[in-house]
Amino acid sequence: xxxxxxxxxxxxxxxxxxxxxxxxxxxxxxxxxxxxxxxxxxxxxxxxxxxxxxxxxxxxxxxxxxxxxxxxxxxxxxxxxxxxxxxxxxxxxxxxxxxxxxxxxxxxxxxxxxxxxxxxxxxxxxxxxxxxxxxxxxxxxxxxxxxxxxxxxxxxxxxxxxxxxxxxxxxxxxxxxxxxxxxxxxxxxxxxxxxxxxxxxxxxxxxxxxxxxxxxxxxxxxxxxxxxxxxxxxxxxxxxxxxxxxxxxxxxxxxxxxxxxxxxxxxxxxxxxxxxxxxxxxxxxxxxxxxxxxxxxxxxxxxxxxxxxxxxxxxxxxxxxxxxxxxxxxxxxxxxxxxxxxxxxxxxxxxxxxxxxxxxxxxxxxxxxxxxxxxxxxxxxxxxxxxxxxxxxxxxxxxxxxxxxxxxxxxxxxxxxxxxxxxxxxxxxxxxxxxxxxxxxxxxxxxxxxxxxxxxxxxxxxxxxxxxxxxxxxxxxxxxxx
Amino acid sequence: xxxxxxxxxxxxxxxxxxxxxxxxxxxxxxxxxxxxxxxxxxxxxxxxxxxxxxxxxxxxxxxxxxxxxxxxxxxxxxxxxxxxxxxxxxxxxxxxxxxxxxxxxxxxxxxxxxxxxxxxxxxxxxxxxxxxxxxxxxxxxxxxxxxxxxxxxxxxxxxxxxxxxxxxxxxxxxxxxxxxxxxxxxxxxxxxxxxxxxxxxxxxxxxxxxxxxxxxxxxxxxxxxxxxxxxxxxxxxxxxxxxxxxxxxxxxxxxxxxxxxxxxxxxxxxxxxxxxxxxxxxxxxxxxxxxxxxxxxxxxxxxxxxxxxxxxxxxxxxxxxxxxxxxxxxxxxxxxxxxxxxxxxxxxxxxxxxxxxxxxxxxxxxxxxxxxxxxxxxxxxxxxxxxxxxxxxxxxxxxxxxxxxxxxxxxxxxxxxxxxxxxxxxxxxxxxxxxxxxxxxxxxxxxxxxxxxxxxxxxxxxxxxxxxxxxxxxxxxxxxxx
Numbered sequence: 001x002x003x004x005x006x007x008x009x010x011x012x013x014x015x016x017x018x019x020x021x022x023x024x025x026x027x028x029x030x031x032x033x034x035x036x037x038x039x040x041x042x043x044x045x046x047x048x049x050x051x052x053x054x055x056x057x058x059x060x061x062x063x064x065x066x067x068x069x070x071x072x073x074x075x076x077x078x079x080x081x082x083x084x085x086x087x088x089x090x091x092x093x094x095x096x097x098x099x100x101x102x103x104x105x106x107x108x109x110x111x112x113x114x115x116x117x118x119x120x121x122x123x124x125x126x127x128x129x130x131x132x133x134x135x136x137x138x139x140x141x142x143x144x145x146x147x148x149x150x151x152x153x154x155x156x157x158x159x160x161x162x163x164x165x166x167x168x169x170x171x172x173x174x175x176x177x178x179x180x181x182x183x184x185x186x187x188x189x190x191x192x193x194x195x196x197x198x199x200x201x202x203x204x205x206x207x208x209x210x211x212x213x214x215x216x217x218x219x220x221x222x223x224x225x226x227x228x229x230x231x232x233x234x235x236x237x238x239x240x241x242x243x244x245x246x247x248x249x250x251x252x253x254x255x256x257x258x259x260x261x262x263x264x265x266x267x268x269x270x271x272x273x274x275x276x277x278x279x280x281x282x283x284x285x286x287x288x289x290x291x292x293x294x295x296x297x298x299x300x301x302x303x304x305x306x307x308x309x310x311x312x313x314x315x316x317x318x319x320x321x322x323x324x325x326x327x328x329x330x331x332x333x334x335x336x337x338x339x340x341x342x343x344x345x346x347x348x349x350x351x352x353x354x355x356x357x358x359x360x361x362x363x364x365x366x367x368x369x370x371x372x373x374x375x376x377x378x379x380x381x382x383x384x385x386x387x388x389x390x391x392x393x394x395x396x397x398x399x400x401x402x403x404x405x406x407x408x409x410x411x412x413x414x415x416x417x418x419x420x421x422x423x424x425x426x427x428x429x430x431x432x433x434x435x436x437x438x439x440x441x442x443x444x445x446x447x448x449x450x451x452x453x454x455x456x457x458x459x460x461x462x463x464x465x466x467x468x469x470x471x472x473x474x475x476x477x478x479x480x481x482x
Numbered sequence: 483x484x485x486x487x488x489x490x491x492x493x494x495x496x497x498x499x500x501x502x503x504x505x506x507x508x509x510x511x512x513x514x515x516x517x518x519x520x521x522x523x524x525x526x527x528x529x530x531x532x533x534x535x536x537x538x539x540x541x542x543x544x545x546x547x548x549x550x551x552x553x554x555x556x557x558x559x560x561x562x563x564x565x566x567x568x569x570x571x572x573x574x575x576x577x578x579x580x581x582x583x584x585x586x587x588x589x590x591x592x593x594x595x596x597x598x599x600x601x602x603x604x605x606x607x608x609x610x611x612x613x614x615x616x617x618x619x620x621x622x623x624x625x626x627x628x629x630x631x632x633x634x635x636x637x638x639x640x641x642x643x644x645x646x647x648x649x650x651x652x653x654x655x656x657x658x659x660x661x662x663x664x665x666x667x668x669x670x671x672x673x674x675x676x677x678x679x680x681x682x683x684x685x686x687x688x689x690x691x692x693x694x695x696x697x698x699x700x701x702x703x704x705x706x707x708x709x710x711x712x713x714x715x716x717x718x719x720x721x722x723x724x725x726x727x728x729x730x731x732x733x734x735x736x737x738x739x740x741x742x743x744x745x746x747x748x749x750x751x752x753x754x755x756x757x758x759x760x761x762x763x764x765x766x767x768x769x770x771x772x773x774x775x776x777x778x779x780x781x782x783x784x785x786x787x788x789x790x791x792x793x794x795x796x797x798x799x800x801x802x803x804x805x806x807x808x809x810x811x812x813x814x815x816x817x818x819x820x821x822x823x824x825x826x827x828x829x830x831x832x833x834x835x836x837x838x839x840x841x842x843x844x845x846x847x848x849x850x851x852x853x854x855x856x857x858x859x860x861x862x863x864x865x866x867x868x869x870x871x872x873x874x875x876x877x878x879x880x881x882x883x884x885x886x887x888x889x890x891x892x893x894x895x896x897x898x899x900x901x902x903x904x905x906x907x908x909x910x911x912x913x914x915x916x917x918x919x920x921x922x923x924x925x926x927x928x929x930x931x932x933x934x935x936x937x938x939x940x941x942x943x944x945x946x947x948x949x950x951x952x953x954x955x956x957x958x959x960x961x962x963x964x
Contacts, residue, residue, distance in 0.1 A: 018670065162613035162816075165648065167494055168647075201498055202505075219505065220505060223505050223508045267835060323805075323810045329645050330645070331645070
């Protein structure tokens with residue numbers, strides 16, 4: 001894997017993080033310990049869950065955080081910041097604590113995904129990038145996971161670089177798509193940087209470059225006999241594309257004893273064309289020839305194609321995955337949950353809103369996922385105050401915080417903390433898993449969800465409940481805020 | 483402006499560009515001169531035109547194109563590429579020609595935006611990045627231009643970094659939004675790299691960090707008396723937010739003789755709240771206090787707010803602009819248009835499709851924009867074969883290539899070539915304009931369009947016509963392809 005050439009992204013922050021930072025400094029609040037939560041409010045595409053991703057890039061960003069002299073000079077020229085603050089930035093590093101949900105974990109609205117405990121300026125400064133990486137990669141991992149599940153075990157490849165929103169949209173997007181379950185990408189640099197397997201064979205221009213389609217196919221088979229996936233829709237799939245491909249396979253691959261090959265369709269009536277192509281290929285003895293399809297696919301079109309009996313082994317998914325086209329925003333927010341007073345006492349903070357959904361859950365918290373020991377299935381997430389513990393030997397009664405009379409008691413369960421420590425006192429204490437491990441972990445964790453949570457239409461709302469203690473603190477703060 | 487730290491993006495290419503490249507090399511086609519066009523088929527949001535952007539990043543990419551030893555080693559490990567090809571890549575540089583539509587120009591479906599003339603491998607290799615940068619930045623510039631036009635002269639700021647699709651989505655996205663007409667961004671590094679003016683004041687957390695909202699406001703005004711925009715919706719806009727702001731303005735700014743200040747609303751009923759806030763501010767004598775609004779805005783909500791009489795001076799637009807949420811894909815494609823034979827003769831190529839919209843316009847072409855000399859308005863774009871000229875002294879009859887009986891004759895017009903030479907023989911021959919120039923150029927060029935083309939609902943379809951010669955060549959190729 002290539003050593004990543006790093007762009008210093010410290011200055012990738014909303015300008016108000018800096019004006020606030022200077023303000024905290026001037027107001028003597030720079031050492032005030034603050035707690036911020038990253039959480040989201042709605043699952044894209046009305047899904048039942050999201051897949052968390054982007055933590056590795058957050059770790060790299062935190063480790064690389066620094067203002068160089070050029071940055072300081074740029075800020076000085078704004079005539080807004082005190083020299084004391086600029087000096088402070090010169091020695092700036094992150095000294096706080098971060099807890100996060102591991103990448104690949106299913107996550108649900110309102111629960112803390114990343115929690116930051118740090119002096120006010122530090123916690124504020126990392127807001128923009130923290131949200132950016134978690135929002136972007138969780139968006140794509142969530143979408144990819146939907147598409148992969150729609151393909152019911154068939155291979156899904158990420159093909160979207162050319163329609164991605166910027167270079168990192170392509171590069172990190174391919175990484176997130178792999179976490180969500182894609183087998184590979186077309187994006188070469190994502191392989192080099194992250195080990196996402198890259199592949200690809202030919203575009204229409206290859207076919208057009210030769211005097212005939214047959215010659216284009218034959219040449220390709222000769223050069224890549226073990227990797228011959230031929231694009232058959234440049235002229236006419238059934239009249240010439242598949243027959244020319246079969247001829248090239250017969251003449252080049254058969255004498256070499258090669259049985260594995262492929263064709264790809266990028267346009268037309270995929271259901272009809274792939275069934276006819278399959279028939280022709282099988283009749284010619286090319287039963288191991290894989291059929292790939294790649295034209296504006298998403299989870300719904302894939303579901304529909306399979307319902308119609310399309311014969312597709314590999315789905316190449318482009319713009320609708322790499323931009324999460326149907327809902328291209330993951331709305332993670334970064335909200336103050338608590339501050340510490342001079343004695344280290346944690347004082348919960350709440351953000352009130354006319355919109356009930358926008359009221360935050362106050363305090364430094366700890367979230368548990370409740371797994372049923374008999375089925376292994378995830379039943380609910382349980383958000384507590386940081387110092388609460390869960391007694392797995394006793395029944396646990398949970399209630400819906402928005403309808404407190406709805407109660408359910410769990411027995412024979414395991415309560416697994418959802419977040420892990422990532423930074424402590426500015427030091428990385430988390431061993432970042434390798435990307436294939438994250439993908440496998442994601443698959444296993446999604447398997448712990450009931451099918452009712454995973455369906456696309458009207459999924460069951462997974463329970464995310466508060467402990468009685470946390471609920472009472474929130475109510476108290478709400479009453480006092482009136 | 484900061485020296486940009488460059489990530490070598492040569493490997494940001496679809497893997498098939500490399501397998502095809504190696505294939506062309508092995509088939510002896512590497513020196514075959516090819517012509518590729520970038521064009522798009524549909525304007526996002528059913529708009530009447532798009533705004534071209536992303537060329538500067540394409541230029542930087544082309545100038546920086548090279549494979550280093552790590553790249554070569556990575557490719558060797560794939561066991562797909564010949565050593566000859568890997569040696570070729572070691573010395574790889576772009577030696578071809580590129581013509582492009584200048585950034586900020588209104589562009590229309592089917593016309594060439596970027597045209598590449600280069601040896602096959604080179605032209606193929608730059609496909610992915612060329613599409614990525616033009617697609618991404620044109621998408622955001624187009625969306626930003628719609629939003630800016632909806633604001634009818636009021637200031638629009640780009641606030642979306644935290645919801646952008648990756649780091650470059652934020653950074654280049656802010657650049658593109660500025661080209662489209664935004665006055666500035668929240669993204670600090672976009673200011674540092676590209677000179678997009680960055681600004682911002684406070685988040686809700688600033689207000690929550692103090693014992694009272696009033697204290698938070700007062701402290702902010704003391705630190706930034708000339709830049710005091712106070713966020714007034716943390717608790718209750720009209721009951722406490724605006725009154726606390728007025729109190730802080732009165733106590734801190736008034737004694738200093740400062741009249742300019744601002745408040746920002748990020749939630750709630752913007753139409754009602756801003757009218758009430760305006761009334762309170764004016765009654766207190768703060769008539770120069772600007773009101774900013776920033777909650778999930780786009781061109782339609784801005785239009786609607788203004789229709790309702792909302793009193794908003796500055797719109798901060800986030801996720802719906804930085805992701806072009808309503809249609810987050812700009813569908814530019816890169817298609818072979820011609821090749822040269824051994825004698826340098828240009829042989830037009832066409833890509834046929836069952837879908838008529840997907841049939842390409844063959845040949846090396848030159849596009850003219852026809853401006854009416856009396857009004858200065860753009861009337862039509864006229865695509866010709868590369869060696870055709872337009873005689874401005876004679877009447878010019880254009881016809882709709884999809885309805886050839888629809889004809890219109892222009893007199894007293896200027897025919898301005900749409901593309902400019904950017905690279906010739908691998909050398910940059912284009913002076914990249916400064917970003918404010920591009921923004922001004924965009925505004926002036928959008929002004930040359932009739933209002934009927936610019937409206938959001940059912941805009942007039944701007945004419946993009948072919949010369950008779952080009953039309954005949956296309957028909958001939960279509961007939962021969964049957």
